[in-house]
Amino acid sequence: MSASLVLLNLLGAVALLLWGLRMVRTAAERALGADLDRHLRRIAGHRLRAFIFGGLGAATLQSSTALVLLGAGFVAKARLTLAAGLALALGADVGTALAAQILSLDITAAIPALLLAGYVLFQSSASKRMRNGGRACIGLGLMLTALTMIVGVSGSLQESETIPLVIAALSDEPTLSILIAAILTWVAHSSLAVVLMIAALTLAGVIGGPAALYLLLGANLGAALPALSATMAEPMAGRRVPIGNLCFRGLGVLCLVWVVPAFYAWLNGYGLTDQKIVVLGHLAFNLALAIVGLPFVGIVAGVLEKFLPSLPNLERPRAAPRHLHEEALCEPARALGNARREALRLADFVQEMLDDSHDALSPEAPVERLTAIGMIEDEVDSLNNAIKFYVTEITRTELSRDESRQAHSVISFSTNMEHIGDIVDRNIRRLADRKRKSNLTFSEEGAAEIDEIYDHVRESMQLAVSAFMADDEAIAEQLIARKRNFRDEEQAANQQHLERLREGNAASIDTSSIHLDLLRDLKRIHSHLTSIAYTITDRQPVQLQDSA
Secondary structure, three states: OOHHHHHHHHHHHHHHHHHHHHHHHHHHHHHHHHHHHHHHHOOOOOHHHHHHHHHHHHHHHOOHHHHHHHHHHHHHOOOOOHHHHHHHHHHHHHHHHHHHHHHOOOOHHHHHHHHHHHHHHHHHOOOHHHHHHHHHHHHHHHHHHHHHHHHHHHHHHOOOOOHHHHHHHHHHOHHHHHHHHHHHHHHHOOHHHHHHHHHHHHHOOOOOOHHHHHHHHHHHHHOOHHHHHHOOOOOHHHOHHHHHHHHHHHHHHHHHHHHHHHHHHHHHOOOOOHHHHHHHHHHHHHHHHHHHHHHHHHHHHHHHHHHOOOOOOOOOOOOOOOOOOHHHOOOHHHHHHHHHHHHHHHHHHHHHHHHHHHHHOOOOOOOHHHHHHHHHHHHHHHHHHHHHHHHHHHOOOOOOHHHHHHHHHHHHHHHHHHHHHHHHHHHHHHHHHHHHHOOOOOOHHHHHHHHHHHHHHHHHHHHHHHHHHHOOHHHHHHHHHHHHHHHHHHHHHHHHHHHHHHHOOHHHHHOHHHHHHHHHHHHHHHHHHHHHHHHHHOOOOOOOOOOO
8 A cells, every 4th residue: 555545544534533523522512511501600619529520521522622611711701710710621631531541442343333323313313312412422433433444554654664763753852742743633623532543553553652652742732722722812811721721731741751751661661552551641641730730720820810911901891790789689579670680781782782783784884793793692691691590599588479470580581682692693693794705785675674674673672671671561562462563574575585586686696595594583583572571471470490
């Protein structure tokens, strides 16, 4: 087999490994995303809990980067202390090391069973959790298949005259080895995949001795880079966790690079193969980092906050709650009033997002409009979570029938507003960005129809806020009565757009998918506003202890 064909097969196997890992991670995030988010809220201020959570979460998602980014987001929103965020990152590193231990075992016989089970689960079940479990099984099967391919293909590399010379050079150049592996890990966005690849290459005899451990150190150093690069555009509060994680890993590499030859000779003396030395070395590095670093996360957090301060004049402040006073929790009526005021603040943010999204559809709109929507969405999410937890604390005390109804109304209002913000950010903002990048323009009639629909949505938003603020059934009934009219207007706009398509209107043809998707999203927003009205007209009390 020619060297070019060997390299192509090796790169193909690595690509399959990365794809399988992505499938497992995506399936786990879809199945457990809400649970991870909920449990993460419970570890604020508890470093040991954060460490354990990070380890379990990373082992499940098979990605320390995902956990570091999740922790960084919570730290940025002041829902997790920086010290706890750093502890979570240390735990995530240990979790991926444990995952590497399991995947490095000789379990190739399980490949057919994993692929078959994954296919059956995905095809035969309507449950999202079962289907995601099927995705995860298929992903694991693909990963094990890729590792088998890497070992098989790498056997051909032993016949090369150049490879032994390169490996010998890497053994004598620790810095070069570390840099190569770090860059490779950054590009692959997965230290787990790179560590498994190194282990597979050692099993095939392509890499061995201290050179394998130098590459391993580089993979561990590079594991901190994806999260760091992903948060470069975030405010400083959202970057401290990835920076702290890089500092821990960088210091670990600097301290241990000098003992690699002795460490290898010690383990080799016990008769361990190079593959075992790599996977055990990976676990030992991260465990040592956790044992040494965990007691000092508070000190490191203080140093990071001192030398990497937030810049309030340059960064948009997060939506810290203004009215959710804890001292009022013992007085349900007063606390519910506070929650209602905070929910109205939330509605102001959502209204701002809606206005920005309309402006962003204009050809002359600056790109900053799109950026502003994403920033406000973070604030909406943060404020919505704060409101839900505050109301949940209120419901832990005994409430009257009317107070229970009011608590339900606040959570319904806040949740629906947050859903509207999601639609604006995830759907309408992307449509506006696509329209801008493609330099498209709505037809004159189409633009007028969209403006009219937006105006109706704004009017319904005002009715929803007024009905909630006054707790007025009559206003809520007005909003419900508008539902049929709005549906008729949206259907008429769709029909008129189709008529223009039949007439061959060029602008309508170019923007057809954007136009129709936009009308659909505005209809969904109006449905959420109507849901608020239905909650207000419903006078049945609801138990909310588990709402959050």
